[in-house]
Amino acid sequence: MQFEYLEPDSIEQTVSLFCKYGGKTKIIAGGTDLWVQIRNKAVKPEYVVDISYIPGLDFIDYDDKQGLRIGVLTNIRAVEKSVKI
Numbered sequence: 001m002q003f004e005y006l007e008p009d010s011i012e013q014t015v016s017l018f019c020k021y022g023g024k025t026k027i028i029a030g031g032t033d034l035w036v037q038i039r040n041k042a043v044k045p046e047y048v049v050d051i052s053y054i055p056g057l058d059f060i061d062y063d064d065k066q067g068l069r070i071g072v073l074t075n076i077r078a079v080e081k082s083v084k085i
Helices: 011-024 032-039 076-081
Strands: 004-006 025-028 047-050 060-063 067-070
Touching: 011 025, 011 047, 025 032
Parallel strands: 004 047, 025 047
Antiparallel strands: 060 067
């Protein structure tokens, strides 16, 4: 299985890639599950977009208006150790 591996460095660039390639794209942020699916031929993306290089997506925040927010790049250990939860 061949695909093009893309590493955007901003949310805007990621959105642009999804608009350009649509359903031909899979996203990873570490990607363990996706790599297994690709290896087992369960998914066959033409493009793999790795968002792990986008700064600011690893956060845990809480406020009374929005409630609890956990960024997509936040790992389980950070959630476990957080005093905000």
